[in-house]
Amino acid sequence: MSSVKTPPTIRTVAARAEVSVATVSRVVNGLAPPHSPATQRVREAIKELGFRPNRLGRGLKTARSSTIGLVIPSLANPVFAGSVQGVQAAARAAGYGVLLTATNYDKGEEAGAVETLLSHYVDGLILTVAKSDDSELLDALDEREVPYVLVYNQPSVRHRAAVTVDNVAAAREVVELLKSYGHDRIGMVAGQFCDSDRARLRWLGYDDAMLRAGLEPDPVIEVAFEATDLTQEIRDALSVPEPPTALFCSTDLIAVAVMGAATRLGLEVPRDLSVVGFDGIAMTAALRPQLTTIVQPTETMGREAFALLAKLMASGEEAESLRAPTLLSHSLRRGETVGPVRTGRPKLPPPV
C-alpha cells in the first residue's frame, strides 16, 4: 500500500549489467577489481537506474543497521539540541543514521525509548539519562552488550563510557567566583536530583567549595526542570533570617526562571541578587543583564560521543579501556548577573 514506486534492486542492476548479483554487491562495497569490464558495466547500470542499496537487506545479513539511537530528555532545552547537532553531524559523516527519541525526563519513557530503538536494530546508543550510576536501564544494556555512550551524565562507576564536563570542579569555580565578589551566603537552585545526576554533582561541587571556604551551605532549593514560574520558591528562599545574596542555578533554564522571579519580586539582578547558571545556552548571552554561566562545549560533546561510540561498536567487548568518562573542558562566561554584595536587605513585596 505504500505509494513509493518500487526502487531498483541489486537484481535489476545485475540484469542490466549482465552479471550476477554477487558482482554488483562487490562493486557497491568496493570489493571488485576497479577496472574490469564487468565492474564498468555495473557502475553504469547503477547510475542509470539510480540504484541505492537497501539498508534493510544489508542490515539483515550483516546484523548491523548503520543506525544509532539517540536518547535525550527534551529538545526544549537548547543544551540538548546542541549535543544532538554534534552527534548528528558526526554520524552523518560516518554514514550512520540517527534515530532520535525524547523522554521528557520520564524514567519509564527512557526504558520504552531504548526498547523501541533496539527493535529498530540500532548498532549503538548515545543517551542522556536521569541517573547514570544506579540505573537498571544501563545495567540491562551492559548485560546485553549493547555499545553505548552517555552524554552530560557523569557516572562515578568506571566502566561506563561518557562524555561530559567536570561538573564538580565547575560548580566549585562558581562558588569561588561568587566568593570573590564578597558573597558568603550562597544558595543553590537545582533541578530535582532524582531526575538528574548532573544536578547532584553540581551540588556536590557547591557543597564542597562552601565547606572549604568556611561557609555554610544552604539546603538546596529543588525545582522541576520545566518550571517557568519560580516566584514562590524564590520568595520563600529569601524570606529567611539570613537570606542568600547569590543563587547558583544548576541549569541556564532555571537561572532564567530565577531572574524572572527576581524581577517579579521587585529585585534587581545583580544589585539585589547575584545569579549564576550552568550550560552556556547561546541566547542567555542576549539577556540583559547577560547571564554569568558555565559554558559546556555541547556540539563537541556530541561529536566526541559519536567518535567514542564508533570505537566501541568497532572493537566490541575487549575495549574496556574506552569505557570510562571523558571530561571535556568547560569555561566560565563572566556575564553581568554577578555583582558585589548589597549592603542592607532588599525588601520583598508581601506574598499574594
Next chain:
Amino acid sequence: MSSVKTPPTIRTVAARAEVSVATVSRVVNGLAPPHSPATQRVREAIKELGFRPNRLGRGLKTARSSTIGLVIPSLANPVFAGSVQGVQAAARAAGYGVLLTATNYDKGEEAGAVETLLSHYVDGLILTVAKSDDSELLDALDEREVPYVLVYNQPSVRHRAAVTVDNVAAAREVVELLKSYGHDRIGMVAGQFCDSDRARLRWLGYDDAMLRAGLEPDPVIEVAFEATDLTQEIRDALSVPEPPTALFCSTDLIAVAVMGAATRLGLEVPRDLSVVGFDGIAMTAALRPQLTTIVQPTETMGREAFALLAKLMASGEEAESLRAPTLLSHSLRRGETVGPVRTGRPKLPPPV
C-alpha cells in the same frame, strides 16, 4: 564483530513454544486466536526470552521500515527543535522511529540528507527546506512518489502537503500593530530569501500591508541566518535621511541580534527603536524588554505534520486532497519591544 549478544529470533521463540514460526508471527501481529493453547505458549516464550521482532526482517518483507525521515535546517534555532519534538512524540505514539538530519541551510546537504534517509528506507519524510515552490528535490520526491509533508514552508503550488501558519497575514498584523503605535517608517530585516521561502512570504505580507496603509516599504535588509552581530547592518539602515523607527524581523533569532545591535549603538528599545520578531521562541519572553513577536504553534505543527504524513503513507497516491498547505493559527505576543514613535532623531555613535 558487533558486540551485541545475538538476540532471540522468531525461530527461537517457535522452538521454545513448540509451534511454527508462522504462529509466532501471527501472535506478534495480533492475528492469532487470542485464547488458544498455542498462543498462550507463544506469549510465555516471548516473555521468557525477551523477544522483540526484528524490524529489519519485517521491513524487508513488508517494504516498510516503520521509520520516517525528518529534515530540518538546524537545531540551533529552537523553533525547529519545537517541531522536531512534536513530530517525534506523534511518531513514537504511532510506533514509528524518526531519523533526524540537519542541513545547516545548505541546499546540497538537503539533497544528500534525503538520499541518505531514503537509503534507510524511510516510509515518508517531514521536511523544512529552503524553498518549497521551485525545488528540484521536491520534484524528485513527487516523481518517485515518496510521501512527504513540509513544515514551516508555505508552498504556493497546491499539490504539496504542508503544515505552517499564514505567513503573509501574520506579517500584515505586525505592520498594523506598528502603525497603531504611530510608526510610518517601518523597515524589515530578513533572513536571505534564497535560504527561506518563509522570509519571502513575510516580506510579501509586510510589503502588502505597507502599501495598503499608504506607507512606503523600505528595501529589505537581508542578513545571514546565523549572523549574531548586526551592528554594521543596523547602523547603515538607520543612517539614511529618514530612518525607520521600527524594524520587523523575519525570525526571533534575528530580532535578538537586532536588539543586541541596538544596544551597542546606544539605542534603547523601544524608546529609540521598536522591534518585532517572528516565531515565538520561549526564551525571548525572558528578555528585557520582552520581545514582541508572532508565536507559531511549533510542537503542534510537528504533531499535525506527522498525522498528515501518516494519512499520506496509508492512502497512497489517490490522496490528492491531502496534498495542500494546512494553515494553523498563530498569535501575536505583545511584549515590550514596541512603543510609540520617538520625537526627534536618536544620535548614532560614529562608525568604527
Next chain:
DNA sequence: CTGAAAGCGCTTACAG
C-alpha cells in the same frame, strides 16, 4: 486454527 514454503534485498563463504 496451524504449518510448510516462498521470498523480501542483500552478503559471503565456497567453487571454479
Next chain:
DNA sequence: CTGAAAGCGCTTACAG
C-alpha cells in the same frame, strides 16, 4: 575475477 547458493528474520498466500 566471477557466479550459484545459502541464509539473515521476518510475513503471507496457500494448503490442510
